[in-house]
Amino acid sequence: MHEFIFHNPTKIDFGKGREQHIGQHLADHHITKVLLTFGSDRIKKDGLFDTVVASLTEHNIAYVELGGIVSNPVMSKVYEGIELAKAETVDAVLSVGGGSVLDSAKAIAAGVKYAGDAWDLFIGKGAVTAALPIFDILTLAATGSEMNSGAVVTNETTKQKFAINSPFTFPKVSVVNPELMKTISRDYLVYSAADIIAHSIEGYFTATEQPKLQSRLVETNIKTVIETTEILLENPNDYDARAEFAWAATLALNGLTYAGTAGFSYPNHMIEHSLSALYNVPHGAGLSVIMPAWMKWYRHKNPEQFKRFGKEIFGGTADEGIAHLEAWFDKIGTPTRLSQFEIDASEINRIKENVAGNAQYFGIADIYTDEVITKILLDAL
Amino acid sequence: MHEFIFHNPTKIDFGKGREQHIGQHLADHHITKVLLTFGSDRIKKDGLFDTVVASLTEHNIAYVELGGIVSNPVMSKVYEGIELAKAETVDAVLSVGGGSVLDSAKAIAAGVKYAGDAWDLFIGKGAVTAALPIFDILTLAATGSEMNSGAVVTNETTKQKFAINSPFTFPKVSVVNPELMKTISRDYLVYSAADIIAHSIEGYFTATEQPKLQSRLVETNIKTVIETTEILLENPNDYDARAEFAWAATLALNGLTYAGTAGFSYPNHMIEHSLSALYNVPHGAGLSVIMPAWMKWYRHKNPEQFKRFGKEIFGGTADEGIAHLEAWFDKIGTPTRLSQFEIDASEINRIKENVAGNAQYFGIADIYTDEVITKILLDAL
Numbered sequence: 001m002h003e004f005i006f007h008n009p010t011k012i013d014f015g016k017g018r019e020q021h022i023g024q025h026l027a028d029h030h031i032t033k034v035l036l037t038f039g040s041d042r043i044k045k046d047g048l049f050d051t052v053v054a055s056l057t058e059h060n061i062a063y064v065e066l067g068g069i070v071s072n073p074v075m076s077k078v079y080e081g082i083e084l085a086k087a088e089t090v091d092a093v094l095s096v097g098g099g100s101v102l103d104s105a106k107a108i109a110a111g112v113k114y115a116g117d118a119w120d121l122f123i124g125k126g127a128v129t130a131a132l133p134i135f136d137i138l139t140l141a142a143t144g145s146e147m148n149s150g151a152v153v154t155n156e157t158t159k160q161k162f163a164i165n166s167p168f169t170f171p172k173v174s175v176v177n178p179e180l181m182k183t184i185s186r187d188y189l190v191y192s193a194a195d196i197i198a199h200s201i202e203g204y205f206t207a208t209e210q211p212k213l214q215s216r217l218v219e220t221n222i223k224t225v226i227e228t229t230e231i232l233l234e235n236p237n238d239y240d241a242r243a244e245f246a247w248a249a250t251l252a253l254n255g256l257t258y259a260g261t262a263g264f265s266y267p268n269h270m271i272e273h274s275l276s277a278l279y280n281v282p283h284g285a286g287l288s289v290i291m292p293a294w295m296k297w298y299r300h301k302n303p304e305q306f307k308r309f310g311k312e313i314f315g316g317t318a319d320e321g322i323a324h325l326e327a328w329f330d331k332i333g334t335p336t337r338l339s340q341f342e343i344d345a346s347e348i349n350r351i352k353e354n355v356a357g358n359a360q361y362f363g364i365a366d367i368y369t370d371e372v373i374t375k376i377l378l379d380a381l
Numbered sequence: 382m383h384e385f386i387f388h389n390p391t392k393i394d395f396g397k398g399r400e401q402h403i404g405q406h407l408a409d410h411h412i413t414k415v416l417l418t419f420g421s422d423r424i425k426k427d428g429l430f431d432t433v434v435a436s437l438t439e440h441n442i443a444y445v446e447l448g449g450i451v452s453n454p455v456m457s458k459v460y461e462g463i464e465l466a467k468a469e470t471v472d473a474v475l476s477v478g479g480g481s482v483l484d485s486a487k488a489i490a491a492g493v494k495y496a497g498d499a500w501d502l503f504i505g506k507g508a509v510t511a512a513l514p515i516f517d518i519l520t521l522a523a524t525g526s527e528m529n530s531g532a533v534v535t536n537e538t539t540k541q542k543f544a545i546n547s548p549f550t551f552p553k554v555s556v557v558n559p560e561l562m563k564t565i566s567r568d569y570l571v572y573s574a575a576d577i578i579a580h581s582i583e584g585y586f587t588a589t590e591q592p593k594l595q596s597r598l599v600e601t602n603i604k605t606v607i608e609t610t611e612i613l614l615e616n617p618n619d620y621d622a623r624a625e626f627a628w629a630a631t632l633a634l635n636g637l638t639y640a641g642t643a644g645f646s647y648p649n650h651m652i653e654h655s656l657s658a659l660y661n662v663p664h665g666a667g668l669s670v671i672m673p674a675w676m677k678w679y680r681h682k683n684p685e686q687f688k689r690f691g692k693e694i695f696g697g698t699a700d701e702g703i704a705h706l707e708a709w710f711d712k713i714g715t716p717t718r719l720s721q722f723e724i725d726a727s728e729i730n731r732i733k734e735n736v737a738g739n740a741q742y743f744g745i746a747d748i749y750t751d752e753v754i755t756k757i758l759l760d761a762l
Contacts, residue, residue, distance in 0.1 A: 001559075001624035003396025008389070014641070015384025178382075212608070213625045213632075216601035224594045243382035244594045247641060251594075256637070260395070260628060 002209045002262035007167075008255055010147045014176045014247070016239075019048065019137045023055035025173040026092065029133055033062040034094040035085045037105045039069045043096055043139070048180065052096055052137065064088045066108075072276045072283065073100040073107075075119055075155045081108035082118060085132065095136035099143025102136045106151035106169045109134045119155055121164050123361075128166035137175040140184055141246035142192035142284060144199060144253025146174035154277050159354060161273035162361060176250070178242040186233070190334040191284030192249070193229040197222055197325075198268050198287040199252040205298060205305055208263030215305070217257045219312045224248040226313075229332060268294050270362040271376065274354035281341050288334040289341070292326035293380035297372070338380050348377050383590045383643035388548075389636055391528045395557045395628070397620075400429065400518045404436035406554040407473065410514055414443040415475040416466045418486045420450045424477055424520070429561065433477055433518065445469045447489075453657045453664065454481040454488075456500055456536045462489035463499060466513065473553075476517040480524030483517045487532035487550045490515045500536055502545050504742075509547035518556040521565055522627035523573035523665060525580060525634025527555035535658050540735060542654035543742060557631070559623040567614070571715040572665030573630070574610040578603055578706075579649050579668040580633040586679060586686055589644030596686070598638045600693045605629040607694070610713060649675050651743040652757065655735035662722050669715040670722070673707035674761035678753070719761050729758050 013021055026034065036052070043049045056063055066081050085093065085108055095105035111118030113130040120126035138146045145151065149169040154161040184192070204210065204218045225248050231241035251257070258264065271294070272286040299306045299318060310321025329336045338344070343351075355373050359365040394402055407415065415437070424430045437444055447462050466474065466489055476486035492499030494511040501507035519527045526532065530550040535542040565573070585591065585599045606629050612622035632638070639645065652675070653667040680687045680699060691702025710717045719725070724732075736754050740746040 001621050001628065003399070005392065005394050007392035011386065011388035012640075013386050018384070211621065211625050211628075213601065213605045213629055216604065217598070220594065220597040220601060223597065227593070240382050240592065243641070244592050247382065247592075248594055259393075260624065 001211045001260040004259045006255055006259045008147060008170065010170045011173045012147060012176060012250070013173060014243075016177060016179050018175045018177045019051055019180065020055055022052055022094070022135065022137060022175055023057075023059035023061055025175070026056070026061050026094070026135060027059040029092070029172055031061060031092040031133065033064070033088070033090045034092045034135070035066055035081060035088070035090045035105075035108065036063040037066045037069060037081065037093060037095045037097070037101050037108070039067070039097045039101050041067065046183070048096065048137075048139070063094070064090060069097065069101045069104045071100050072154050072161070072280055073104040075153055075157075078104055078107040078111060078118060078153055082111040085112045090132070092133045092135060095134070096139065098138065098140030099145045102138070102145045102171070103143070103151035103153060105136065106131070106134055106145070107153050107164065110164060110166065110169055122153065122155070122162040128164055128168055131166070131168040134169065134171045135173050136171050137177070137180070138246075139180045140188065140192065141176070141178075141181060141249035142195040144196075144249055146171060146176060147250045147254035152273075159277045160357065161277040176246055178239060178246045181242055181246060182236050186333070188282070189232055190229065190332045191282045191288070193225050193284070193332065194288035194291070194329060194334045195284035196225045196249045196252050198284075198291060200257070201291070201309075202266045202268055203258050203261055203264040204309070205295070205302055206264045206267065207261040210261050210305065214257055214259070214261050215308060217251075221248045221252045221257070222313055226328065233332060265364045266362060267298075267364060267368060270358045270364065270368065271355050271373065273358055274351050275341070278351065278354055279341060279343060285335050285341075288329045289336055289338055289380050290376070292322060292329070292336055293376045295322045295325070296379060297376050338377070345378070345381060348374060351377055382592045382641040385640045387636060387640045389528060389551065391551045392554045393528060393557060393631065394554060395624075397558055397560050399556045399558045400432055400561065401436055403433055403475070403516065403518060403556055404438075404440035404442055406556070407437070407442050407475070407516060408440040410473070410553055412442060412473040412514065414445070414469070414471045415473045415516070416447055416462060416469070416471045416489065417444040417475050417477065418447045418450060418462065418482050418489070419477045420448070420479070420482050422448065427564070429477065429518070429520070444475070445471060450478065450482045450485045452481050453535050453542070453661055454485040456534055459485055459488040459492060459499060459534055463492040466493045471513070473514045473516060476515070477520065479519065479521030480526045483519070483526045483552070484524070484532035484534060486517065487512070487515055487526070488534050488545065489513075491545060491547065491550055503534065503536070503543040509545055509549055512547070512549040515550065515552045516554050517552050518558070518561070519627075520561045521569065521573065522557070522559075522562055522630035523576040525577075525630055527552060527557060528631045528635035533654075540658045541738065542658040557627055559620060559627045562623055562627060563617050567714070569663070570613055571610065571713045572663045572669070574606050574665070574713065575669035575672070575710060575715045576665035577606045577630045577633050579665075579672060581638070582672070582690075583647045583649055584639050584642055584645040585690070586676070586683055587645045587648065588642040591642050591686065595638055595640070595642050596689060598632075602629045602633045602638070603694055607709065614713060646745045647743060648679075648745060648749060651739045651745065651749065652736050652754065654739055655732050656722070659732065659735055660722060660724060666716050666722075669710045670717055670719055670761050671757070673703060673710070673717055674757045676703045676706070677760060678757050719758070726759070726762060729755060732758055
């Protein structure tokens with residue numbers, strides 16, 4: 001087991017109606033004015049916005065709105081948020097939405113405290129040394145951003161989808177009400193399932209040190225996601241399945257499964273980020289295309305762990321494990337082929353070039369050479 | 382899944398040699414003088430004390446010693462610590478030892494900030510509303526106290542083994558170096574294994590709401606403890622097994638497995654606390670005596686979960702699960718009979734009376750009547 005520091009200070013307030021506590025949570029932290037970030041106007045139609053505002057008002061907390069944050073969130077919106085937060089001198093950022101809204105909120109919170117161009121923080125030109133306090137009400141479970149310090153944003157100009165990470169960008173409080181997630185579309189449910197499974201397997205397969213305890217934790221999350229996704233596809237109103245799905249999403253990327261492991265990397269994310277950046281495909285959908293192809297290429301590099309995966313998750317061999325996962329993606333309806341995005345062989349070079357940039361950034365350019373990436377992409381056609 | 386708040390702010394610094402960081406951790410929290418609590422003088426002989434003092438000195442942190450804390454720690458020592466901490470105006474408590482030393486440190490930290498008799502905090506006459514910051518270097522993995530807010534202490538006068546719990550008694554930083562644990566005696570290793578399994582099964586079997594995700598997390602811990610105990614009995618120097626054992630101990634009682642569950646209780650602890658309070662038996666050893674007897678009595682109240690336990694942990698039926706666990710305790714050499722403590726039938730009434738007091742305290746006196754406790758104790762003879 002590798003040495004580690006585990007420190008996750010985020011408070012999770014989980015359950016039905018918990019969004020009504022948000023004013024109290026902010027008041028506990030002496031917040032008086034927030035930048036309220038969100039995506040589409042859907043939250044204004046379904047009552048969530050009103051509930052949040054009522055709770056803020058009850059605690060005399062002022063707010064400024066920043067709506068219109070899109071999936072695969074973009075730096076232009078982050079810049080807009082930073083300007084607004086500064087002009088209005090808010091003392092916190094409150095995200096109401098899924099991972100894209102929350103990641104934008106984190107980037108804004110860090111950007112406000114950084115003197116230079118906020119993109120510097122993503123490319124290692126600057127470091128996050130402070131951030132406005134971050135709070136959120138989660139409406140989609142997938143990224144795990146509600147209990148970690150990461151934020152992924154796309155720079156539309158450079159076509160780079162990069163991340164920040166710092167001790168300052170853990171949310172102070174994340175409100176997770178699974179009931180708010182029951183209106184998620186069928187597509188986004190299955191993309192989210194793929195996303196959580198991707199978060200689970202990246203470390204599980206690539207770590208050079210991966211204790212059994214941590215493997216079991218990962219398998220717990222994967223089994224839960226498979227089981228609850230199937231229940232939710234039958235009955236989107238099953239609260240308990242929705243809740244277990246949501247909590248598995250949080251546990252998959254809150255540092256717990258990684259504590260004690262070492263040498264891991266995020267190759268599936270590295271490749272997928274290029275698909276999102278170039279074609280704006282949903283992140284989870286991109287991942288379900290890349291994972292089976294990557295697994296077929298990678299399996300001989302860690303045969304024992306693939307054997308374990310096949311047995312523990314699907315009760316079969318290593319090869320059956322990969323085949324079953326791909327078949328399960330097909331069954332639930334998340335893409336497994338680039339052709340499903342209308343991406344054909346003529347695009348391989350373009351993707352490959354973008355991935356090459358990511359490979360530098362992810363620190364695994366030595367393994368993921370042009371040849372390797374081409375092989376994986378061709379297999380995913 | 383039940384609603385919950387999860388907030389565990391403890392920083393874990395895990396790995397070889399991490400005790401050398403303790404001065405830095407204290408300095409990070411602006412600590413200038415600590416009450417240094419420990420058990421026997423063993424730490425002065427094996428070099429740990431010197432390492433700690435060197436790290437404190439490097440960061441200009443003064444210290445006052447409070448040694449001599451015993452297993453099943455007692456209030457008289459806590460009172461002594463409170464007086465010393467006040468007289469010396471320390472600004473933190475640093476525990477170097479196992480759960481008993483750490484629980485005493487927590488009780489002292491809370492007691493210093495309480496105007497009345499610190500025992501009030503244990504019997505609900507007073508509430509913990511503040512505490513000195515708590516830090517620790519763990520030398521025995523079992524209680525999970527290093528990542529939770531609980532502390533269990535015995536009042537020798539009233540023969541009560543009770544607990545405190547508050548948001549103020551989470552350690553700020555816990556240093557966990559599995560290498561420091563390799564000199565644990567064979568007996569204490571197997572008692573610790575029983576203790577961790579007890580922490581795991583209490584909620585697992587008694588919760589009225591127990592999602593599968595949480596059951597899987599519990600099973601992860603139990604499987605890890607069984608596997609690593611067997612490795613350590615063969616080879617006490619196996620670092621990785623020692624490390625997984627230690628981290629499983631932490632995860633078994635840091636709130637994670639309980640988040641989303643409801644209606645659970647601690648009947649095995651309730652009964653065992655009487656054994657410790659009356660006969661000063663090692664806590665884990667008392668638990669391994671009580672668990673099989675309790676399981677046989679309780680199994681028909683939650684047949685599905687016992688079926689799950691038998692299958693997931695031992696690949697058998699519910700009854701086989703209980704029998705296998707008892708056989709495993711016998712095999713590793715932790716007691717499974719009261720007679721192994723030289724407690725015979727003539728003591729049943731005395732134990733029963735003490736348990737009756739605990740049952741009130743644990744809030745399950747309606748279930749654990751005289752008759753039920755007698756039945757379980759007789760079965761454990």
